[in-house]
Amino acid sequence: MTDDLRLSIAAELERARARTALLTDAVDDDDLTRQHSPLMSPLVWDLAHVGNQEELWLVRDVGGRDPLRQDIDELYDAFKHARHARTALPLLNPAEARAYTAQVRDKVFDVLDRARFAPESRLLDGGFAFGMIVQHEQQHDETMLATHQLRSGAPVLSAPPPPRAPRSVSGEVLIASGRFTMGTDIEPWALDNERPAHPVDVDAFWIDAAPVTNGDYLAFMDAGGYDDPRWWSERGWAHRNQAGLDSPLHWIRDRDGWLRDRFGHIEPVQPDEPVVHVCFFEAEAYASWAGKRLPTEVEWEKAARWDPATGRSRRYPWGDDAPEARHANLGQRHLGPAPAGAYPDGASPQGVHQLIGDVWEWTSSGFHGYPGFTAFPYQEYSEVFFGGDYRVLRGGSFGTDAAACRGTFRNWDHPIRRQIFSGFRCARDA
Structure with missing residues (x-):
């Protein structure tokens, strides 16, 4: 061994x-x-x-x-x-x-x-x-x-396109109420903020079966979502105005629609791909416009790990086996998110897709330690960030390696950040 x-x-x-x-x-x-x-x-x-x-x-x-x-x-x-x-x-x-x-x-x-x-x-x-x-x-x-x-200049990176979706995925999935185990005590390479495992009671909720796509987000934009303060939090609206936000980062308005700059390649925005390079405030505004909200970190992890047949928490949505190419878009294998529904083998038992890979998903939760948290091996990895102006992101992106992504892995960033490969999905109370 x-x-x-x-x-x-x-x-x-x-x-x-x-x-x-x-x-x-x-x-x-x-x-x-x-x-x-x-x-x-x-x-x-x-x-x-x-x-x-x-x-x-x-x-x-x-x-x-x-x-x-x-x-x-x-x-x-x-x-x-x-x-x-x-x-x-x-x-x-x-x-x-x-x-x-x-x-x-x-x-x-x-x-x-x-x-x-x-x-x-x-x-x-x-x-x-x-x-x-x-x-x-x-x-x-x-x-x-x-x-x-x-960076500006000629493209220097290349990769094959992600797989096409065998069928489109949309709608919502109901996650039943009840207790599940959050975090881990057994993952050997889990970092301190993923520990310890602890039981959490969760009310029933609905969660999107796939991340919000470019097509979904364009509907928000076309409805004047960036110009209507009703959908934005007070902080979000102030940031939208200060930063002049009117579209995801790297999008370019064209007379026939929208283009995007992806690693130096200018190409049309694909409506069936998860939206990427949006900040927390943009995600929050879209969710409000859609009559929903962002999931909490607890809800996200229950949707990603809880197996209703056994009542146990899995390592990944599909089970305990390490990610393979058929499960998730990870590791810079492709240079962008895959269309919604492209990884049916990676779906959770309840039918929630692409919880791992493609885009980091904003949650509504701030970053803090779990009950019984102990800093290891140094405080600067996690503890010094607890309680700051951070929001937790989950699931990894197309640029995240499998070694640094699992159902318990936690990422965090300031709510204004969008240079990261960040997207989101919505939730609502049941």
């Missing part, structure tokens, strides 16, 4: 690094060092930061080895420097960043060869520390993918 775990960890480390290389090798050094948006770090910062976190946790902490580049720790501490200020730092140049991350990775494989995955070591039980680093790199890969979406 230990050898199998070691091989599995090595494969996940290599897979994450291959994706990092694809995203950073796709552009020249000028693009790597440029700041494409004040919301995002230069790509070269993300590259070296990934290596620095690996060195801190796996080489120094788990491996007990001497530092390779202790002098750069502060440069790549995400809490020390705001993203918009990172281009002014004396960062490693692209060649230095690549050499550094490669040197760290060599040390990490040496540490992995000698690691003992003993239950008495919380960092190593189930390979947690390695899994944390795999997820960290994949999360930064998704961040770098979002940076690619914000």
Whole structure:
């Protein structure tokens, strides 16, 4: 079992690094060092930061080895420097960043060869520390993918289109009232904010069978939704006016309708795809216009995990097996959401589709710890964000890797953010 775990960890480390290389090798050094948006770090910062976190946790902490580049720790501490200020730092140049991350990775494989995955070591039980680093790199890969979406210039990324839907999916699904188990105690790589498992009583509710599509959202726009304060919260309306919102990010008005810029490709907006690049306030306004609301985080997880036949909570909507290509649109396999209904094998027992992959889904819930929460292995991963001005997003996107996405995984961001691959679905009381 230990050898199998070691091989599995090595494969996940290599897979994450291959994706990092694809995203950073796709552009020249000028693009790597440029700041494409004040919301995002230069790509070269993300590259070296990934290596620095690996060195801190796996080489120094788990491996007990001497530092390779202790002098750069502060440069790549995400809490020390705001993203918009990172281009002014004396960062490693692209060649230095690549050499550094490669040197760290060599040390990490040496540490992995000698690691003992003993239950008495919380960092190593189930390979947690390695899994944390795999997820960290994949999360930064998704961040770098979002940076690619914000860059100007000729397209540099390509991928096959997502599958077509064998049948369209629309309407709502009733989720019965009752208790279910939220969170996890058994997922070996689950992060601290996913723990502990705890029972939650939930009233019956209706939830959309699929994420809100571009066609759905266009109906809201055509009905004057962006111009009618009735549908917006007070904060949302103030932000809509201040930011001049009138459509999802990256949409372009054309005389014949709407186009979108997707990684440098200008193409018509597809009505059957989930809407993406909308902020919480836009999602909230649409839901209000539709006579619904956003689901709570608890409702979202019950819809995604609860099996009414057994009463237990699954790892994923389709069961406990790891995601395959037939289940969900994950891992940058495609460069956009798939049409609603494209993954019938990934639906929940009640018939809720695409809860995993395609678009991160805004919920109405703020970010907080579960009852009995304990920060591990450091407070800055989750705890320092509790109670702030954040909303929880669930389910992952087409840019989220399977290693960093499961039925219990929690993401969070400010309600004004829409450079992320964010969409939503609606709910209402039963």
